C-alpha cells in the first residue's frame with residue numbers, strides 16, 4: 001500500500017468509526033522535507049489517494065489542495081522531529097467531556113496511561129488559525145495527544161497506525177469515563193500502577209516521555 005493509499009484509508013476509517021463527520025478531520029504523514037495530507041473541501045468518505053496534497057516544512061503547498069488545518073500539522077512536524085504521523089478528529093465522547101470541563105487526565109484505562117499520558121485541553125482558538133497551530137505545536141513538545149477546546153483532538157506518533165490507534169484509545173477512555181460518571185463510580189488506577197504502566201513504553205517500542213504520576217489527576 002502506498003503512503004497516499006494509507007492516508008486515504010485512515011481518513012475513511014475515522015469517518016466509519018464515528019470519530020469525524022463528512023466534513024471534519026484530517027490526517028497527515030511526513031514525507032521527506034514535508035508532509036502528505038488529506039484534502040480540504042471533499043467528503044471524507046470519498047477521499048482517494050489522488051486527492052492527497054503535499055506541503056513543505058516551509059509551509060509551501062507543493063501539490064493538491066491541503067486541508068485548511070494544515071498549519072497545525074506543519075507546526076507539530078516542525079516541533080517534533082520524531083513524529084511522522086498526525087491525526088486530527090472530532091471524537092464525540094472526548095468533546096462532550098471537554099465541553100463539560102471534565103479533563104482527560106484521570107488514569108482510568110491502562111493502555112491510555114502509557115500511550116496517551118495526561119492529555120491537556122488547549123484553550124480555544126479558531127479552527128485553521130495560526131494561533132491554534134502555534135498552541136498545538138507548543139503543547140506537542142510534552143504531549144502526544146491534545147484536546148482542542150470546543151473543537152476536537154489531535155494524536156501524533158512515529159507511525160500512522162499508532163496515531164490512529166491513539167485516537168481510538170482517547171475516545172474509548174472518554175467513553176468509559178463518561179459511563180462511569182453516569183454510574184456514579186469510577187475506580188482510578190493507583191500511583192504505583194501508573195509508574196509501572198509508564199515504564200511499559202519502552203517494551204512497546206515507544207519513545208520515552210517525561211510524564212510522571214503528578215501530571216495525572218487523582219480525584220474526580
Ligand SMILES: [Zn+2]
Pocket residue numbers: 024025069088089090127151152
Ligand atoms: Zn477540526
